């Protein structure tokens with residue numbers, strides 16, 4: 269079996285005269301966290317949207333576990349196991365953490381779940397839901413309504429729900445955004461373990477988190493990847509330091 273889970277070749281997307289992604293080639297390998305960094309407006313979100321299917325590329329190919337997914341819509345890509353978190357949230361605020369995760373185990377929407385409330389005791393649902401809540405660091409918080417979880421806990425709930433959908437790859441768009449220093453440290457530990465479940469393509473501005481987590485880093489500037497490599501190599505790369513890292517490195 270190939271170690272490349274997601275293979276992106278020559279991806280291009282223009283908005284009028286602006287090339288938001290300009291021949292992006294990168295891959296995501298089994299077991300890794302591959303961070304995608306770059307200045308504001310570099311094209312990171314545009315690239316993630318092309319992978320999820322929210323945006324269709326003008327040129328280039330995307331292969332997921334050996335299958336060309338270019339013609340599939342976002343729902344079909346999600347069903348194959350491409351999980352995007354932290355931007356589109358399907359958390360039902362009035363349901364508890366456990367109920368929300370059970371929903372994700374079911375792969376069903378909240379409307380369906382209302383009918384299923386009597387079946388809440390079903391261990392075929394509660395056992396995996398509890399397991400995923402524990403994996404995401406929410407053991408002991410199962411019965412708390414999502415609406416009263418803290419910001420950091422809510423983010424963990426989203427991770428538990430993503431895990432419940434049995435993802436084959438995670439696309440995480442700025443998971444550290446809005447977290448305090450302590451919350452970011454906690455989340456870093458959880459994400460670090462997550463790579464064993466499925467590889468992660470991580471878009472993140474928090475360089476402490478990126479340097480702590482990434483197995484490889486790709487640097488996107490004006491729609492082009494200017495470097496890909498292990499953390500130490502990227503930190504030492506003069507062009508990367510000039511274009512993005514500056515004194516941070």
Ligand SMILES: Nc1ncnc2c1ncn2[C@@H]1O[C@H](COP(=O)(O)OP(=O)(O)OP(=O)(O)O)[C@@H](O)[C@H]1O
Pocket residue numbers: 283286288306307308309310311312313314315
């Ligand atoms: N729907 C759109 N229509 C026109 N231009 C767009 C659209 N979406 C993005 N852009 C432009 O494409 C470029 C890349 O934007 P994108 O949001 O992908 O960058 P980014 O790297 O994610 O930035 P940030 O780090 O600030 O989130 C920017 O110049 C942006 O203004």
